[in-house]
Amino acid sequence: MYEWRKAYRDKEELMLERGFPEVSPHEFYRDLFPEGSLQSAEHDGKGNVIATQIRPSGKGRTKQWVVDDSLNMLDKVIGDEFGLIPPITFYGKTHTKQNAHELYAVAIDIDYVGKQQLKNLLKQFGNGVQLRPTYLVSSGKGVHAYYFLKEPVQLYHNLEDTLAELKEAFIRRLWNDTSSIRPDSPDITGIYQGFRCVGSQSKLGADYPVKAYKMSDNRYTLEDIKDSIPNCKVDLSVLTEKPKKEKSKPGMDRGQHKGYDTSK
Numbered sequence: 001m002y003e004w005r006k007a008y009r010d011k012e013e014l015m016l017e018r019g020f021p022e023v024s025p026h027e028f029y030r031d032l033f034p035e036g037s038l039q040s041a042e043h044d045g046k047g048n049v050i051a052t053q054i055r056p057s058g059k060g061r062t063k064q065w066v067v068d069d070s071l072n073m074l075d076k077v078i079g080d081e082f083g084l085i086p087p088i089t090f091y092g093k094t095h096t097k098q099n100a101h102e103l104y105a106v107a108i109d110i111d112y113v114g115k116q117q118l119k120n121l122l123k124q125f126g127n128g129v130q131l132r133p134t135y136l137v138s139s140g141k142g143v144h145a146y147y148f149l150k151e152p153v154q155l156y157h158n159l160e161d162t163l164a165e166l167k168e169a170f171i172r173r174l175w176n177d178t179s180s181i182r183p184d185s186p187d188i189t190g191i192y193q194g195f196r197c198v199g200s201q202s203k204l205g206a207d208y209p210v211k212a213y214k215m216s217d218n219r220y221t222l223e224d225i226k227d228s229i230p231n232c233k234v235d236l237s238v239l240t241e242k243p244k245k246e247k248s249k250p251g252m253d254r255g256q257h258k259g260y261d262t263s264k
Contacts, residue, residue, distance in 0.1 A: 010115040020213040025199030028212040038069040047089030047101035054082040077197045084194030102152035111142035112181040120178040131228035138211045140202030150219040163191040166234045
């Protein structure tokens, strides 16, 4: 733990030395979800962010908070021991794939990133070997690379497999023997995955918060991401297909379906 806490400070210093400014949690999430993209106080029918407070068994109840366009409820998880926010908007009050509305960024988790591994990533982002993210988030032992999208992607049910396949290929591209101390153990997270909230605590403790650093003003399409992955065979033609309507069971609405794991 001591070594990782030292690495956290070393990486923090490196990001500032390289000229990548730290941004506040509210600045980060406002950039991710621009003003007007979330539901207003007048309930205009847009989606919301769902922030989750995870509590281990026997240590309180896990809670989910609805964050509307004011972003006021972000303060429920900023500074929290284990707060999660996915780069997705939802209808309803719970983080479930059935409630998922729009994807605003593709976020990639790379774990076991020391100072040298971060240097390698920054060099690859700079010379074009790897696609430069919009933000790089220091999550404790690792980093989260956020690739903001030019336009949010509607999360229709027929896109799930394609998006998961593209994200897995992107994870395997970014998580390798130059970016991680454990290159053979990539964490393949789904498209609905929540990530530790910027401003919340990392696994290293309260004095080591999750921090966001602005890497670029770039926003991407899914085609841009695919093009950055050599020999990627993911077929994105489904993005232009209209989804088939599913029959709902009597008495069941979107909020009554089983949700995805948000524990990571």
